[in-house]
Amino acid sequence: AQSVTQPDIHITVSEGASLELRCNYSYGATPYLFWYVQSPGQGLQLLLKYFSGDTLVQGIKGFEAEFKRSQSSFNLRKPSVHWSDAAEYFCAVGPRSQGNLIFGKGTKLSVKP
Amino acid sequence: GAVVSQHPSWVICKSGTSVKIECRSLDFQATTMFWYRQFPKQSLMLMATSNEGSKATYEQGVEKDKFLINHASLTLSTLTVTSAHPEDSSFYICSAPGQLDTEAFFGQGTRLTVV
Numbered sequence: 001a002q003s004v005t006q007p008d009i010h011i012t013v014s015e016g017a018s019l020e021l022r023c024n025y026s027y028g029a030t031p032y033l034f035w036y037v038q039s040p041g042q043g044l045q046l047l048l049k050y051f052s053g054d055t056l057v058q059g060i061k062g063f064e065a066e067f068k069r070s071q072s073s074f075n076l077r078k079p080s081v082h083w084s085d086a087a088e089y090f091c092a093v094g095p096r097s098q099g100n101l102i103f104g105k106g107t108k109l110s111v112k113p
Numbered sequence: 114g115a116v117v118s119q120h121p122s123w124v125i126c127k128s129g130t131s132v133k134i135e136c137r138s139l140d141f142q143a144t145t146m147f148w149y150r151q152f153p154k155q156s157l158m159l160m161a162t163s164n165e166g167s168k169a170t171y172e173q174g175v176e177k178d179k180f181l182i183n184h185a186s187l188t189l190s191t192l193t194v195t196s197a198h199p200e201d202s203s204f205y206i207c208s209a210p211g212q213l214d215t216e217a218f219f220g221q222g223t224r225l226t227v228v
Contacts, residue, residue, distance in 0.1 A: 034216060043119070043206055043221040044157075090156065094217075100147050101217065103156040 002027050004091050006104035013081050014112045021076040021107050023091030033074040034092040034101065035065055044090070050074065061085070086111045116140060117209050119220025126197055126227055134192045134223045136163075136207035142187035143209035147217070148180075151204040163190040163207075197227040 005024045013019055025031060032051050036044040048059025055067040065076045074091060088108050092101040116139040126132050136146055144165045149157040161182055162170040169182035179201075181193040194201055206222040 036219075041123075041222075041224065044219040046216050049216050100159055100162060101157075103158075105156040 002093070002102055004093050004102050004104035006089075006091055006107050008107045009105070010108045010110065012110040012112060015083050016080050019076075019078045019081045019085070019109070021089050021091075021109070023074045023076065023104060024072050025074065025091070025093045026072065027093050027102075031093045033065075033067060034094070035059065035063070035074070035076050036090045036092060037061075038088045038090065038106075040087075047076070047089075081109075081111055083111045083113065085109060117143075117207065117218045117220045119207055119223055121223060122221055123224040124226070126225070128198055128227055129196055131193055131195045132197055132225060134194075134205055134207075134225075136190045136192070136209075136220050138188045138209045138218075141209075143190075144187060145210060146184065146190040147208045147210075148182065148190075148192050149206045149208070151206065151222075157206065160205075161192075163192075165190075194225065197225070199227045201225065202227045 003026045007022050034049045035047040037047050038044050047063045048057050048065055050057050050067045058064050063078050065074055067074050088106045090106045091104040094101040118137045118139050120135045146163040148160045150160050151157045159172050160175045163182045163184040165184045165187055171177045179195055184190040204222050204224050208217040208219045210217050
């Protein structure tokens with residue numbers, strides 16, 4: 001079955017600390033992978049995407065993610081978290097970049113001062 | 114970049130009434146749009162695929178007679194929640210696909226509360 005697993009429901013980090021949000025997927029074909037961020041009551045903003053090529057992709061706001069095919073993972077990282085990064089983060093996979101995506105349940109990030 | 118506008122951003126309605134949510138692609142044409150629903154503390158789940166000029170395709174378990182989708186033009190899709198009940202209260206969000214090798218563009222979402 002096609003699925004996306006985000007094992008961490010809620011993560012709290014101190015401002016300035018590094019961050020890694022985990023994402024594992026199960027997919028039958030070559031996946032297109034995405035990370036989105038959602039602030040409370042807001043829509044989704046794309047942080048980054050992976051389609052092919054370099055497995056380390058850079059996104060907006062200083063985020064990066066690494067695609068590891070052998071582990072079926074696409075973890076999101078940021079070296080130094082800012083208070084404004086507090087939000088819900090969703091990993092998603094799709095058959096192609098056409099929008100009918102399969103989302104994980106999300107990881108809520110809280111940032112301590 | 115491409116923008117998808119969704120309206121209203123929030124709505125409160127009485128049980129038994131109907132609510133229409135609009136999703137517009139502002140600077141590009143979208144023959145297909147997607148409607149998702151997000152319950153509190155849950156992920157987004159695809160409800161249906163809206164196709165311009167033809168019937169929508171609904172995901173398993175989604176009542177097509179309750180969630181009416183109309184995609185009358187290349188820039189507008191509407192979702193009407195008919196005879197709304199409190200259990201329909203949710204966050205509804207639409208998206209439109211980009212060109213090949215680009216991402217989907219999401220609307221701002223609509224928070225529906227049925228009282």
